[in-house]
Amino acid sequence: MSQNPSSSNSERDTNQVETPTVDAVNETLTTTENIEVAPENTPASPPPDDLQQTSKRGKLKIIVAIVVILLLGLIAYGLWKAYLPKTIELQGRVEAETVHISTKVPSRIEEFYVTDGQAIKKGQALVRFVSPELEAKKEQAQAALQSATAFHSTVYRGAQQENIETLYANWQAMKTQADLAATTYKRGENLFQQGVISRQRRDEMLAAQTSARETAEAAYQQYARAQRGSTEQQKSTADAQVAMAKAAVKEANALTEETKLYSPTDGTVSKTYGKPTELVATGIPVVSILEDHDLWVGLNVREDMYSAIYKTKTLEGFIPALNRKANFKVKKIDAEGDFATIKTTRQTGGYDIRSFKFHLVPEQTIPDLKVGMSILFKIEEAK
Template identity: 35%
Template sequence: MDNSKKYLSIAFVVILVVVVIVSALGIWMLGRKPVILQGQIEATEIRISGKLPGRIDTFLVEEGQNVRKGDTLVVINSPEALAKYEQVNAMENIAVYQNQKIDDGTRKQIVESARQLWNKSKSDLSLAKVTYDRISALYRDSVVTSQRKDEVEALYKAAQAGERAVYEQYQMALDGAQKQDRESARSLVNAARGVVGEVSVLLQDARLVAPETGQIAAIYPKRGELVGAGTPIMSLVVLEDAHAVLNIREDLLPHFKMGETFRADVPALSQKGVVFRINYISPLGSYATWRSTKQTGSYDLRTFELHALPEPQLEGLRPGMSVLVNMDEQ
């Protein structure tokens, strides 16, 4: 009986020691739980839109299709823009021809006619002068009256004024348009060409091309639908710009320095220990996750946003994939 109690006491002690050891190991293991930071992959997304309102004529790509920079993505049909282009082209031709007309000057026939009129006025002036000289001589000899002399003198002065007026008309015909008219005509040509250039640039948006190499993430309108100027038609994801985004508490920032690297796992690709190089660190707003360092709160831990690029570029990396960082391995 005494031996049984002795064995029971020993067994109880052993069990108690095992429970204590297991509890201590459990507490130690819980205390050693690794800190895992979870982020995700993001990439630059470009919304494709144009300045030309019209109707979707043709889609040359599909969602999920990879495209290269400069590839044509969609064709927009805008009859109004084409009509406007023809209109401004016609206005440019009118301005050009008007400018040529002014630069060429007055027609030769008009110039010759003005010259002949000037010659006639010179002959009339010469005759009037001879007549005036004769009448003046006769007046000095008291052969004619003073009234006759005044009449001839008036005709002579009228002939002088007429000759001068016809001469100015002849010079105007020779000179052509005034300087202001020439400059005005040239300005009209430049203005017309500017409008043509503006409409031409607008018509270039009838065929929208990929601004970067990437993948078509989404197409919003359907074929045949009307779109306005600036309306997003599709979105393009630049996969070459895929990068990890992590939110880091400031007490963990000493492990992450600008320009340095860290290792992370990408479960979606079954990749472990992928090297990322940090290229951006910035504090989040006051609304972001924070934590007090003490129960009473001596100061708050802010959260920082971190961006990092994979080195080298990882094939198949796509936006939305998770990134796991084990702080014990950093």
């Protein structure tokens, strides 16, 4: 079958146009891989500089947002914490009663029987003094007692029998002289009436009679008093003198006992004052004793925190020196407050804050707890 040469040429040209060569296809594929095909109706991509600026602005916005969120979170946390009760740490101190031992007698220290830090028992000897003046005073008191006792014995025993007999004999002699003077006067009166003697002589006889009579009466009273004994007033005076002398001796003995002092309680010697041969005045302590068998904790609480603790029965405290915790009971609260270590606020319309001392005791015995150790308590502030 014959073909038209022109038709064959036309189809060949058409095939050449519609069918690209292999090299052209490969080149087209390579270009397609390197260039992204933009979707339909999408504008052309911006330049690279614009892309970098857009990316920086986006990152900045994210950072600002994060900062704002953190700030809001911090503010919210601060407000939440502000409305929570605050925990305040108070510091207490272990305390004990201190007994100061002193003497009533001005004297010199002779010897100490204890040393600082020594544990002692009730009734144990502590110190001895010497006082020569006190010894002399004691001897004077004893001598006065002997004198008063002798006088008392004389008053109650009365006059001795030989003295009574002597006074009786003296009375009889005076009585005889009085009788003789009376008889002589009677004779003289008769002679005067007869004109034998003068009036002067008669008066002398009368005076002699009166004197003899009075002397005899005085002798009789002495005899009667000796026979009767001492009066009630004399006996009372003698009793009083003996009582005074005994009191003086008792006082001297009591002062002598003050020359050697003993411990009135169990405890530990805190400090001794002075040295042997030194003079000690009356009432000046020479030994201090800590009653460390009865320890307690003193805790000063300001009155603005008083309501948060005064109804509490027990508190937990931390002892730094022993590195342990312990529970303490509120034993008592001082009846009167003291000034707290805080400046006055009256100028600003406030008030002067005072503090009250709480006395706390451990619920259980704490070994090695000593006076002066710190105790830390955490207290929630009153709402």
